[in-house]
Amino acid sequence: MAEAAGAQAPAHGPEEAPLDAGAIRSLPPNSTSKLRSMASHDHHHHHSHDHDHHHHHSHGDGGGNAAGGSWVGEDGRVWHSHDGLAPHSHEPIYSPGDFTKRAPPLASHAFTDRAFTVGIGGPVGTGKTALMLALCRFLRDKYSLAAVTNDIFTKEDGEFLVKHGALPEERIRAVETGGCPHAAIREDISINLGPLEELSNLYKADLLLCESGGDNLAANFSRELADYIIYIIDVSGGDKIPRKGGPGITQADLLVINKTDLAPAVGADLAVMERDALRMREGGPFVFAQASFYRVQVKHGVGVEDIVNHILQAWEIATGNKRR
Numbered sequence: 020m021a022e023a024a025g026a027q028a029p030a031h032g033p034e035e036a037p038l039d040a041g042a043i044r045s046l047p048p049n050s051t052s053k054l055r056s057m058a059s060h061d062h063h064h065h066h067s068h069d070h071d072h073h074h075h076h077s078h079g080d081g082g083g084n085a086a087g088g089s090w091v092g093e094d095g096r097v098w099h100s101h102d103g104l105a106p107h108s109h110e111p112i113y114s115p116g117d118f119t120k121r122a123p124p125l126a127s128h129a130f131t132d133r134a135f136t137v138g139i140g141g142p143v144g145t146g147k148t149a150l151m152l153a154l155c156r157f158l159r160d161k162y163s164l165a166a167v168t169n170d171i172f173t174k175e176d177g178e179f180l181v182k183h184g185a186l187p188e189e190r191i192r193a194v195e196t197g198g199c200p201h202a203a204i205r206e207d208i209s210i211n212l213g214p215l216e217e218l219s220n221l222y223k224a225d226l227l228l229c230e231s232g233g234d235n236l237a238a239n240f241s242r243e244l245a246d247y248i249i250y251i252i253d254v255s256g257g258d259k260i261p262r263k264g265g266p267g268i269t270q271a272d273l274l275v276i277n278k279t280d281l282a283p284a285v286g287a288d289l290a291v292m293e294r295d296a297l298r299m300r301e302g303g304p305f306v307f308a309q310a311s312f313y314r315v316q317v318k319h320g321v322g323v324e325d326i327v328n329h330i331l332q333a334w335e336i337a338t339g340n341k342r343r
Contacts, residue, residue, distance in 0.1 A: 118303035121270035122242045124337060133216045134165075134224040135334045138204065138245025140267055143233030145253040146277040148176045150310045151230050153323045154330070155185035162225040163342075165190040165218035167211055169232040171200055176230060190222055200232025208244045215244075225342055226334060236265030247333045249326070251308075253278040254287040262295040273329050274305035275322070280314075304329060 137154075139147050151166060158164055164186055168176035170193065177193025180186065192214040196203040203210045215227050229245065231238065240248045250271035252260050255278060261268060268274060274296060282289050289307065296305045306329070308322030315323075334340075 118269055118300045121272075124246045124333075125242050128246060128337075130338055132219070133212070134219040134227050135246050135337055136215060136227040136229055136244065137247045137249060137330055138229050138231065138240035139249045139251065140204065140231040140234065140238055140240060140271070141251035141275075142235065142256070144255075145233075145251045146275075146308075146310050147230050147233070147251055148179055149312045149315050149320075150249075150251060150275065150277070150308075150323075150326070151176075151228055152180060152183055152185045152312070153310050153315045153320050154228060154327065155180070156315070157323060157327050158226065159186060163223055164226050164228065165192075165215075165222055165224045166228040166230070167192045167194060167214050167218070168230045169194050169196050169200055169203055169211070171196055171198060171232050190218060192218060196232050201234045201238040204229075204231045204238070204244055205241045208241055211244060223342075226330070236260075236263055236267055239266035239270060246337055247272050247330060249273045249275060249330075251275040251277050254282045254289070254292070255285050257285070258282075258287040258289070258291040258295075261292050261299055264299055268296075269299050269303075272304075272333065273326065274300060274303070275308050275310070275326060276305060277308045277310055277322075279307045279321070280309050280311075 139150060141147050148168070151168070155164060155166065166177075166180060166186060168174075168180065168191070170176050172195060174193035174195060177191050180191050181188045185191065194203065194210055194214065196210065211229055215229060218224060219227055229240075231240070239250070248271040250267035250273075252268070252274070254276065261274075261276070276289075276292055276296065279289060281287075293307075306322045306325045308320060308326065310320040310323055310326075314320040
């Protein structure tokens with residue numbers, strides 16, 4: 020079924036001149052209209068905060084509107100504010116990303132205030148919460164765990180984990196991010212850092228799990244929040260998804276292609292997905308999985324043990340296998 024790692028995905032549309040992989044290019048100050056029109060975007064957030072995570076942002080002459088709206092800052096970028104998150108801007112992505120040039124884990128993270136944190140991201144309905152449940156069940160007997168879930172306007176995913184006994188209720192926190200779930204894992208990460216640090220210290224956690232709200236292929240975790248990043252897609256989106264690229268697919272530490280048991284029903288070719296994942300991730304690891312709620316209830320789910328092994332290998336390298 021698998022094809023060679025160097026195999027090329029079918030061409031779609033005219034060839035374009037290659038751009039530096041992963042390059043983010045800021046538009047000049049007079050390019051506001053272009054910024055407004057960009058649908059694919061990434062975020063660069065250089066934030067400073069004290070231990071309580073009070074963020075300080077410069078908003079330029081536009082000032083900003085705490086209740087919402089947008090304005091052009093002195094840097095020429097369009098900023099906006101909504102849903103209680105700090106004002107933030109979105110910069111366009113000009114390439115699908117490059118696994119070899121992904122941001123490395125922060126060498127300065129000593130795991131004293133916050134344990135090794137696994138960020139789990141991906142589009143809506145791909146199985147993020149089911150994977151969280153499976154990981155909790157697989158790891159909780161040997162490691163001290165805690166979990167934070169993100170939803171846009173509800174606490175449903177956290178309630179799901181509590182209902183199905185993933186961890187004791189007090190070890191699970193549900194965060195409502197508002198309409199920009201990607202901002203909560205990149206620009207204004209304090210909304211997640213606070214509960215993660217609190218849980219880490221309350222329960223001397225070895226590992227923390229942080230599930231993002233469902234978002235698009237351009238969303239990815241800040242390294243200030245996640246020491247290990249998992250991005251999960253599923254076959255129901257079609258076998259074209261891996262070759263679409265984006266930071267999650269190309270730059271996550273591990274890509275999970277989920278719900279492979281549904282491939283025949285939706286007409287997805289797993290060989291094509293494997294070929295394209297190998298090509299887009301340049302040999303970076305990926306796992307085929309069946310971490311749906313039903314599969315997790317019956318057993319751990321296909322691929323879950325492989326995912327756990329990837330996490331523990333990264334945890335051991337980062338922490339020296341030291342428990343808190």
